[in-house]
Amino acid sequence: MNTRHSTLVATGMVPALLLLAACGGSGDDGGSGDGGSGDGEATSFSTEATGAIDAWAFDNADDVGQARLDHAEQALTDVEIQLDPTGFDAQKFTTRIASGDVPDVVQMDRRYVGTYAAQGLIQPLDQCFEAHEVVPDEHWYPFVVDDVRWQDQVWATPQFYQPPAVLLNRDVMSAAGVADEDIDTSDLDVLLPAIEAMFTQSGSNPSTLGFDPQPTGQAPLWVLGMGGTLTDEDGAPTLDDPANVAAIEHVKAIIDAQGGYAPYKSFADSFDFFGEQNQFVADQVGAQVNAQWYPNVLSPYVDEVELGAVPFRDADGAPFAVASGTAFVVPVGAANPDGACAWMVEVTSLDAWEAAGEARAATIAAEGGVNTGLFTGSPEADQAIREAHVQPSGNEAFDQVIETYYEVVEYGQSFGASPVGQEITNELTNAMTAALLEDKTPEEALADAQATVMRAYENVSTD
Structure with missing residues (x-):
């Protein structure tokens, strides 16, 4: 790739x-x-x-x-x-x-x-x-x-604000007897059996992931969605919040059900993410967390795979998204x-x-693609573009994907502004990786991340 x-x-x-x-x-x-x-x-x-x-x-x-x-x-x-x-x-x-x-x-x-x-x-x-x-x-x-x-x-x-949702590969799901409602990020009792039904491997290496949570690229989504916090009201980091431990453990259960992080990461890195043999066409995933822009990548291949989408659900089972x-x-x-x-x-x-x-619609018409809309960060602009340019594509499954992203856009939550916002994201990603690799416990990984970010925060605060 x-x-x-x-x-x-x-x-x-x-x-x-x-x-x-x-x-x-x-x-x-x-x-x-x-x-x-x-x-x-x-x-x-x-x-x-x-x-x-x-x-x-x-x-x-x-x-x-x-x-x-x-x-x-x-x-x-x-x-x-x-x-x-x-x-x-x-x-x-x-x-x-x-x-x-x-x-x-x-x-x-x-x-x-x-x-x-x-x-x-x-x-x-x-x-x-x-x-x-x-x-x-x-x-x-x-x-x-x-x-x-x-x-x-x-x-x-x-x-811009491209909300995340869960893209579904219904070909893989159907073969494993998994329904849309089984892909529920809030409920491991439902999600893990679905993952295990779809997951396949060749030797010790995965060949199909039941569910790809994108744990490092989407670490803030998982932490905030599962009830954790990144900052307090003043923007101070809160990476050692006990609720964040539960969020990482939630993700780790998903990864462990598919052979652990090292083989997962090696397999996921091999995806032809932007190409003709992407992970949906190649049946390498049953479901995957993706931001709204990714269906644009898949639109040329809608006749090669049966797609679908469901909301990412928070710890209470409600649709959830994060702004970025x-x-x-x-x-x-x-x-x-x-x-x-x-x-x-x-x-x-x-x-x-x-x-x-108008410009995007002209480009899509010239290339013969599907218009999935623009997600601008402005609700008025989003709606105006949708009404003007997002029409039924002739592929009912792909239209359902587009509709799902429009439905989840209103459930956004801010990352929260902080003097160390980028450092928080970086250290959370490091903590997630260390915990998934079992180099540290989730508590240890988050405590170390908090200590690192607090040093940066205190330096900014005292300048």
Whole structure:
């Protein structure tokens, strides 16, 4: 499998085909904003959008991204948008800020936003939204906004939210006598017998997984879904929460029912995840946790496999999803915060997303694929694109997959903004891996992870 694809799968990241992309340059025509104080004071934004915007940290734009960029350029005729297509790098970001080479807009994973807010490197955007008459909790899903809300201020303009669900391979399930209702992530008494019925191996190596939980790429989903916590109300890490132990034990039972983590990991790494012999076509999985973008990968193969989907269910048996995605921030010291604010609002507007929906529909029509919709982070935009472009595909099973993702989108929960958000995700993944390999008990793994993240948190808190 391609190395870059392997990384995306392992980290649970969204592939470039669904991200906005492009941005950089050196804007020297300032707006009227004060550049931010870095101490949590509200930045003064106006609606004056003129001059150049230096925007950085965007992958190259696909059809969705380019349509939104084109819309913003047409809407903001007095703004020159200079775009740098290189990806975000945390070390480079702090170096640029320290050296005075400050971009006006930066795109980053939402898990970084709390970190840079706490460090005083980015500006709060509440007055940006107020100036442009945007109410964040109405414009975006509230739990998406919570990803970028810290100390009662909103620090970024979010985009995208692809909720997870469980994709089903009904060919494997039917052969094993497993029904949709047996794939219940909340109830091991039901799920484990279904897994065991579908699981096959060749010698000591798996040949079909009954259920692939994607335990490291989706570790926060499992912890939060099973009643655990990542942070407290102040953003302090809580990885040693006893409820997190139960969540890891829950996942470990699923993996152990299929031969243990080492053979599972070796087999899962061999999947042709983005190719013609992907794990569904090759009957290598009976069910698998996947984010909303993955059905796009499978749509060319809908005639080769009988797909389905059910919600991921939390510890209480209710549908559950977690918010994730990217966001735009305005660094402290930006030369043109007003232009940056106007651009961020415009590129995440309903009009921009409708233009993106049109572009994606045209691409899909030209390629003969199935339109699964766009999941933008904005409920109004999601619904508008669905009504305009998501039509019955002629494949009833695949339409049920699409419908399931639209049903679960409203059950999202924020990861929670934290000064050490990315470190929490990294250390939780390390703890999950250590526990599944039985290098440590779940309690030991989480305690070590908590100690590591707390050191980082205390360093940020005392700076």
